[in-house]
Amino acid sequence: MKLHEYQAKGVFADAGIPVPDSTLASTVDDAVEAAEGIGYPVAIKAQVQVGGRGKAGGIKLVDDAEEAREAADEILGMDLKGLHVDRVLVEAAVDFTNELYVGVTMDRGEGKPVAMVSTRGGVDIEEVAAEEPDAIVREHIDPAFGMHPYQARKAAFEAGVDRAVANDVASILTQLYELWDDKDATEIEVNPLMITADDEVVAADAVMNIDEDALFRHPDLAEMEEEAASDELEAKANEYGFDYVRLSGNTGIIGNGAGLVMTTLDLVDYYGGSPANFLDIGGGAKAERVTNALDMVFSDENVDSVVFNIFGGITRGDEVAMGINEALEQFDEIPKEVVVRLAGTNAEEGMEILNTDLVTVEETLEDAVQRAVEYAEEEEQ
């Protein structure tokens, strides 16, 4: 779960990490009022979860009320890389002399957290990592001991951070690691960490990803989840308890098991179609879950056909078939063509049970996907 910038900065501030003064606003008037309260210059920043907000026009620096009004008016309601902006963060601009990068993430291969420092802050750090990997100093942390203070100092000094601020940068890195540990984060990144002329150190941006599997022990963060959802349908999926990702195509996909659902998406693409979503219905497929899954996919207006692919292991094909019949019988008219493929445990029984007035039944994964792609093409014409 990726937090919005304003949420992450709230978490930073609570942990004592210096962040600029800021206020969240959802109307132009509120944004101007906030800017007046903070004092110019201020930055007006779109609160949507896309990279490169600045370049896309989602961040504006303003010097007076008139500019603030103009910028807020422009950013609020704008469409930023496909996401609607309905809130802005109005934030004191920091007069910096230097920009650094600091972060903590999980090194999957090593199974260990790794702390990072670079003096090449304020630019796309992924590019720096690709072009000059040595410009980012990495310090692995033994999860049995946590981060020793010397490790933070070592990273800061070896990265070449100015001696005047290196100790402060090291203590911010230590705080970030503690936050990472306390909040079950999978990634924390500050880019840029700004250094002012007075050698103050300020977190001017904040990226924080929380492990969804650990939300059960962080009720405060779980509350942020709904607000953090970047898409209406993705928010609905959270409610139904589905793993769902929205894509831009027109063939809806429902299946069981992450790997097999991903494979179904890939096959839609392979046979010339375009996947509309990833939806893993999980183990078991009682009528209610099937109904909810179909509701999710049908409510995506881009969807022109649906492929339902279940490989029954412990899940039984006959039960799934009954669930599908029951779910579809609730509709007076089924909004889109549904193609079903059942395999594995009791699949043959299931295929006999399926009501072929409501769905098209195919025997193989390949045939089912091709049929759904054909339906989607016909619907589009």
Next chain:
Amino acid sequence: MSILVDNDTRVVVQGITGGEGKFHTGQMMEYGTNIVAGAVPGRGGQEVDGVPVYDTVHQAAREEDANASVVFVPPAFAADALFEALDSPVDLVVAITEGVPQQDMATVYRKLSETDTHLIGPNCPGLITPGEAKLGILPGNIFAEGNVGLVSRSGTLTYQVVDNLTQRGIGQTSAVGIGGDPIIGTDFVDALELFENDPDTEAVAMCGEIGGEDEEEAAAFIGEHMDTPVAGFIAGRTAPPGKRMGHAGAIVSGSGTGTAESKINALNDAGVPVGDTPNEVADHIEGFL
């Protein structure tokens, strides 16, 4: 022959009194797995389907000579259950539990580095040696005895590929679901090495997916150390960056590492054919035999 499990595997089930633990214990016994004990704190002295339950894994291992554990403990308590298993004398631990927090797994992984125990999972369907034993939740009926090894990060995708093989009359030595989490015990390289050293395994199918660099490392291992032919499949070619595709580990990072393309290229460079469909993987395997 087989890898990791066979007729001599003596299993303790951690969480045997829970809904899933109880159900799958029955399924495993029906398949022929030698379940010798259950371990649930506070439930020692009870029985589940005739299987004696002990309060601790150590007791179960000592009293019933168990050498493997299957873990069905809920996510919040799973790491503790894994530490208990790793501290006991069992040689193999299979963690079925989905949703173990990543930082908990980092500490388990640290402990694992100090032991010789094999950990499979978490968030996996387990493993099976057809005709002998299954440890986990895989549906036994789709497997057949034979000479193909299978290793996969995904459960139902494994079933799909196994089904394509079995339908053609191609059986399996063993099949291992290594799990879809970012931090797992046994990885592709470990499983491939076991198959390479198994005289009966004549070909291996590996099913990877987006996220991490395990498949790239596996490709390097295959190129340098394997004589047994391998065919691959990679799920997630159409996954957008930054989105978790069901499995906690199935995510292409913002910087573009962990893509299907990178994994397919690495495997192809190592001489491993990668199927565009699961059925094509079976075609390649059939060609090897």
